[in-house]
Amino acid sequence: MxxxxxxxxxxxxxxxxxxxxxxxxxxxxxxxxxxxxxxxxxxxxxxxxxxxxxxxxxxxxxxxxxxxxxxxxxxxxxxxxxxxxxxxxxxxxxxxxxxxxxxxxxxxxxxxxxxxxxxxxxxxRLGPDPLRRSDPGRAWARISRSRQAVGALLMDQSVLAGVGNVYRAEVLFRHGISPFRPGKALTEAEWDAVWADLVVLLRAGVRAGRIVTTRPEDRTRKRGAASRVDAHYVYRRAGQPCRLCGTPVRTEEMVGRNLFWCPTCQAV
The missing domain is CATH 3.20.190.10 (MutM-like, N-terminal)
Structure with a gap:
């Protein structure tokens, strides 16, 4: 989608x-x-x-x-x-x-x-959009009270608008947050960092016309635009070694979509 x-x-x-x-x-x-x-x-x-x-x-x-x-x-x-x-x-x-x-x-x-x-x-009916002048506090108010997994909350458009399966998987990896952690177990500082990162990542996606979430130092090709192989940390990389720790990336279904995460870098 x-x-x-x-x-x-x-x-x-x-x-x-x-x-x-x-x-x-x-x-x-x-x-x-x-x-x-x-x-x-x-x-x-x-x-x-x-x-x-x-x-x-x-x-x-x-x-x-x-x-x-x-x-x-x-x-x-x-x-x-x-x-x-x-x-x-x-x-x-x-x-x-x-x-x-x-x-x-x-x-x-x-x-x-x-x-x-x-x-x-x-x-x-929609939550704040990282590409608009939106108040991230509205999303935090929902997340901080919820027992639902943060991986599911990020896909709920009434909580956060515009974030889909790729950004969900990648932003949680970038911040070392397990997608299975309950929303109420997230700290406000963690949420502020996730929101700020989403603003950066989505704006970069607008400029490039594609989603690239890896940092240059974590790619096989260190210079120039990221190749398709290098573009993501965990999304659609099930069974492949994590770029940071080497643990095989895992996948399972969450809210009707395939979730991807590293069980070591994103330990509960």
């Missing part, structure tokens, strides 16, 4: 390509056809993201998208290809320099037309 940095980049890209101009909105698949007709031909005011949610504002109406596990945007210039398959929504516009631009959305969990008030209801 795309994490917060991906949605932030998508919002920035779509805003740059389409905002301030009339957008031709269609739903070749038909599932969004009635809503597309309502905003078709309107000027797009802005596109923003919060956590894993995308909001495109057309006057009083907002197109809300949540990609979920399978949603994906494809964007291009010039004439768009002939619609094929389950194409939920297509935007077409003149582009900044007059050359046509388009973007196609397939397979999202949510693609709906909502009001400003309904946007606020969604935001009210």
């Amino acid at each position: 795309p994490e917060g940095h991906t949605l932030f980049r998508l919002a920035r890209e779509q805003h740059g390509r389409f905002a301030g101009r009339e957008v031709h909105v269609t739903s070749p698949q038909g599932r969004f056809a009635a809503e597309a007709e309502l905003v078709d031909g309107r000027v797009l005011d802005e596109v923003t993201s919060y956590g894993k949610h995308l909001f495109a504002v057309f006057g009083p109406d907002v197109v809300h998208v949540h990609l979920g596990l399978y949603g994906k945007y494809t964007t291009g210039t010039g004439l768009p290809p002939e619609p094929r398959g389950a194409l939920r929504m297509r935007w077409e516009g003149p582009g900044e320099d007059g050359e046509g631009v388009w973007t196609d959305l397939r397979g999202p969990t949510a693609c709906e037309l909502i009001t400003d008030g309904e946007v606020q209801l969604i935001l009210d």
Whole structure:
């Protein structure tokens, strides 16, 4: 599932390509056809993201998208290809320099037309977003009272918005915190450090367009951009030796997703 940095980049890209101009909105698949007709031909005011949610504002109406596990945007210039398959929504516009631009959305969990008030209801259900000017104390208030494992709490979007499976695994490793530790057993100083690190990591993800969580000194290649093999400490490295201590990385399911951790560096 795309994490917060991906949605932030998508919002920035779509805003740059389409905002301030009339957008031709269609739903070749038909599932969004009635809503597309309502905003078709309107000027797009802005596109923003919060956590894993995308909001495109057309006057009083907002197109809300949540990609979920399978949603994906494809964007291009010039004439768009002939619609094929389950194409939920297509935007077409003149582009900044007059050359046509388009973007196609397939397979999202949510693609709906909502009001400003309904946007606020969604935001009210979400925890703080490390990519926004959010108050980490709101998340700490939930975490510090919870008996639930911190690895599960970090995946709960009502606790913390935008963090998914990769950032969950990697930030806990970087701070030597067992994903099985109850939230209430975390110290406030530990949480402050985790939050500050998430801000750095997600911002880096926005810049790079990929998640890299390893420090240069812990990579096989010490200079230049991290290779795919070197990008993570524990995520999808089950059975491989920990980069710091050599213990095999372990995995098991937690809140419906595969969790990865080092049982030595992250001992309970």
